[in-house]
Amino acid sequence: MPKKKSEDSAPGNRVKLRGLGQMYRREAGGNWHVSFSVNGQQFRETTHTDKYNDAVAFLKKRIGQIEKGEFTSTKTDRVMVADILRDVIEDYRVKGRDWLRTAGPIIEKYLIPAFRSMRVANLNVSHLRKYVSDQLAAGMSNASVNRHISILRRAYNLGTVSGKVNAANVPHFKEVALEENNVREGFWTHEEYVRFRDALPEDERAVFIFGYWTGCRFSEVTMLRWEQVDLEGRMVKLRKGTTKNKRPRLIPLGNAGLGDLHDMLVAQKTRHDALCPESPWVFFRRGSITPGRASARRGNRVMDIRKAYLAARTATGIQHLFHDLRRTGVRNLVRAGVPESVAMRISGHLTRSVFERYNIVDEADLHDAADKLAKYVTGKAAPKESDKGEE
Template sequence: MIKTIGRNKQWIDIHPNRKAGRIRKVVHGNRETAQRIVNSLYEQYYRGVFGWPKESTTTVAMLIDLVLEDRGLKGSVGEHDVANAALWNKLIGTKPAESIKGSYLKSLAKEWMTVPQKVGGRKKLMLLEAGTVNKRIGFLMRGYQLGLEAEPKLVTAKPVWHQLKENPPKSGFVNWPDFERLRTHQPEWVQVPSTIGHWSGMRLDEVLGLERIQVTFDHNKQDVTIDLRPGETKNGEPRFITLSGDPYEVLARWEAQTLQSHPNCKYFCHRDGEKTDSIRYQWERSCVASGLGSWKNPTAKTQSLKGYEGLTFHDLRRTGVRNLRRAGVDQKTIMLIIGHKTTSMFDRYNIIDEEDVRDASRKLRGYIQSKYQNGNSGGQLVDSASPNTPPNP
C-alpha cells in the first residue's frame, strides 16, 4: 500500500506474507518514487532476500584508511595523500560514510574557492583553484569506490560529485638569456637553487632539501650528479640527474666555497652555513629587477602587500621539460629525470609554443628537400618553378 501523507512524503506498507515480515516506512519523493521502492522490495522478496536495507556502520575515516592502504601497496603514498587524509579525518572522519551527500561536497568546494583558506604549512591564506579542489574531493571519492569494491561492500553508494572545470595548465617559461640576466640580480646562495631548478627541472622543495652527500662531482668529466633518494621526491621514487657545462661550473664553485667557509654544513643549498628554507623574497625581487615580474601594488609598505606576479620557480620546471624535449631526449627519459609517473602529467608540462611550430616547419622543409635530393621519395616532388627545384613548404 502507498499513501501520500504530505508534500513529497509517501507512506508504504508492505507485507508479502507472515514469514517475510512487514515493512512500514515513510519515504521522501513522489508516488512514482515510492512505487519503485515497493517494486524493488517485492523483487527482493521473490529472490528470498526481503527486507529494508540496513544502515552501514562504515565511517569516512575507514574509507580514508582504504585509500592510504591502497596507495601504500602501490608504493605511491605522497605528502599530498597524507595531507588530504588528515583534512578529511578532521572534517568528517567520524561521520557515517553514507550520510555524506553530493550537496555537502558542492558547498564545501564553493567555500574553498571563495573563502581564503590556510593550505599546508603556509601562513598566507589563499583561495583554492579548481584543480586543487578536484584533487581533494577525488581523494575522498576514491575511498568510496574502494568501499564499493570491498567484499562485503562497506558502502552501498557514493556521493554524487562532478569534477570542476580546471583552468588551463600554466605555461610560464624562461629562455636562456633572460635566465642569465635573472641570476645577475640574485645573491649567490639564491643562484645555486635557481641553477639547479633551471637545468634539472627539480621542484623547489627537492632542491632546498638536498644534502651535500647527494651532490657528487666528477672533475675529470666536468659534470655533477644529483642523487634523489626514495621518499624525498613527490612520487616517492628515487631518481638521479647528471649535469655539465654551466650548472657544473656554478655548483662546483659553490661547493669549493662551502668547503672553505662552512665545511660542516650538511645541506648543499645554504645561507651562511644554515639550511635555506625559502628563497621567495629574493626570487621576487630579482624577477622584478630583471623585468621578469612586477608588483601589483608597488607603493605598499611590505613586500607581501605589494603582491608579486610574474615568473615563478616552478616555471623553471616547465622550462626544463621543454628544453629536454627540444634537445631530442625521448619522453620516457624526460619523465624519469623530471619525476613524472604518468603521461597525463607530462603532457601538462609539455606545452607547445610558437617556436616549436617554427621548428616543425623547418624539419618538414628539411625532410622534403632531403627526400627530393636523394631521389627516393617514392614520387617526384615538383613545384611550379622548376622540376629541379625543391619545394618550399
C-alpha cells in the first residue's frame, strides 16, 4: 500500500499504486484522476480534488466497494436525486398503481424542489434530517413526513436495481423515521353507516356500501370491473394485481335481501346497462343528465369521492374515515362468528398479527364483557350443560 505523502513531496502527474490502480492529472496542480480495473473493464474518473492524500483515499474507497461487490459504474456518481424520483413516478404509471395520484404531487411539490441540485451519491442522513426538520416546522405530521421519506427510499431502491445508484451510496433511511400516532380505533356502528350512506350521492353511495360490507380497501373497490362480478354465483373476484398483497381473493356477496351488498350490485348493474353498457367499471360516474346530450364523464371510473364524502360528514356530523370501514368489516366478521381463518381470507390479511391490528376491541366490547361477567357471578346466566351434570 502506498505510503502517506505530504502534498509537497507528491510525485509527478502519474502514479502507480500497487494493488489499487493508477492516479494521474492532466496538468501540474490540477485535480487527480484515478484509473482502475473491474473484471477486465477499465474505469477512469476524477477525484474532484488536487490533494494527493485525499485522492489516494478516494481510490481506496473505490477498491473497497469493488471487493464488497458494491461497485456498479462510475456513472452512478453523476445521477441526480431528481432523476431517480421521476423514475418512481414512471414506475407507478407503468404498473398502474393507484397511489400515483398521491405520490406524484409529493415528488413534484416537495421532494424534487428540496433535492433538485443534489447527486444521489451525496445525499446522506444529515440532509434527510434537515428535510424532516423543515417539514415538521412547516406543520406537517409525522405520518406525512414518513410517507415522503418512504418515497425517497423507493427511488433509491429502484435506482439500485436499474444501476443508477451504487448500493454503497444508499442512505440509512431508518435513522430519520418518526414515531407515528396511528392507533387504529375508528369503527362504524350500523346506525352510523345507514345515516352516512343515505347522505351520499348515488355514485359515491355504491362505493361506500361495498366498503362497509366487505372491508375492502378503497382502491380495491374502485378498480372493480364487471367481469369480476358473478351475481348469479354471489361472488366477486379480486384480481391479483389489484390487491395490496398482490394475491387474488374471493368476496362473498350473500343472498338477495340480506343487507345492502347484493341488492346494491344488482341495482348498479341495472344503472350500468341503462346508462353506459360499454363501460367496464362497476363503480362509474353517471355524469350530467342534460337531455339529448351525453355526458363526457359518463362511464368513467369513480376514482375520488372526497368532495361528496366531506359533504356527508358535515351533514351527518359523523367524522369516521373511509378506511375505518375496513376495521369495521373485520370486526363485524369476527363478531358474527365467522371463523378467523375465513375472515382473514375475505379481508386479505396474510398474517394473524396484522389481522389483529384491525380486530380491535372497543369500549362497547369491554362493556359487553363486564355485563357477561356480572351475570355469571350473580347467577343470572343460564348454567352450562356440564354444570348441570355436576349437580
